Amino acid sequence: xxxxxKFIATLFFVIALSGFAYLLTKDRDPSGDLSATLPDxxxxxxxxxxxxxxxxxxxxxxxxxxxxxxxxxxxxxDSVNAHYLGGTEFHYDGLPVSxxxxxxxxxxxxxxxxxxxxxxxxxxxxxxxxxxxxxxxxEFVGFDREYGEYVSVYFLGEKGAGIGELELWFSSSSEDDxxxxxxxxxxxxxE
Numbered sequence: 001x002x003x004x005x006k007f008i009a010t011l012f013f014v015i016a017l018s019g020f021a022y023l024l025t026k027d028r029d030p031s032g033d034l035s036a037t038l039p040d041x042x043x044x045x046x047x048x049x050x051x052x053x054x055x056x057x058x059x060x061x062x063x064x065x066x067x068x069x070x071x072x073x074x075x076x077x078d079s080v081n082a083h084y085l086g087g088t089e090f091h092y093d094g095l096p097v098s099x100x101x102x103x104x105x106x107x108x109x110x111x112x113x114x115x116x117x118x119x120x121x122x123x124x125x126x127x128x129x130x131x132x133x134x135x136x137x138x139e140f141v142g143f144d145r146e147y148g149e150y151v152s153v154y155f156l157g158e159k160g161a162g163i164g165e166l167e168l169w170f171s172s173s174s175e176d177d178x179x180x181x182x183x184x185x186x187x188x189x190x191e
């Protein structure tokens with residue numbers, strides 16, 4: 001299979017998966033039941049996952065928050081989108097961070113950062129080299145064919161099976177251009 005065929009197959013798969021996620025979530029109230037809360041045991045379990053100092057970062061501190069907590073802090077989102085992994089993405093026009101809430105519980109497990117967002121002493125708009133000066137050597141730097149951009153990937157916390165407890169992906173149009181976004185994937189939440 002050629003690279004072009006692989007790209008088209010991957011693109012088709014992502015589009016189909018997005019459509020399926022939309023169908024699963026289109027009738028669901030995006031803000032959830034604001035009177036509902038997680039059981040105390042679940043809250044303690046989620047908080048226990050955040051046992052490393054890097055979770056003290058103001059952006060990373062959002063991981064594990066519930067739908068209710070996000071709405072209480074930021075208000076109703078300006079847009080709500082079905083996320084391709086089956087969650088719900090909350091976007092706020094004046095905020096450089098979007099929240100992906102997973103599962104029936106509606107717990108933040110992924111974050112998307114745009115221009116101006118700061119995380120772990122870095123800022124979206126810095127180059128990969130500038131980020132490396134702050135965070136050290138990444139796990140991977142190179143072209144991501146699936147998304148058609150360059151990425152610099154950091155694994156934070158415990159590492160195993162080729163993934164990190166938390167993964168931070170910076171994106172740019174080239175290896176030397178300023179970054180234009182970043183994604184945080186809280187893999188530990190899915191263990």
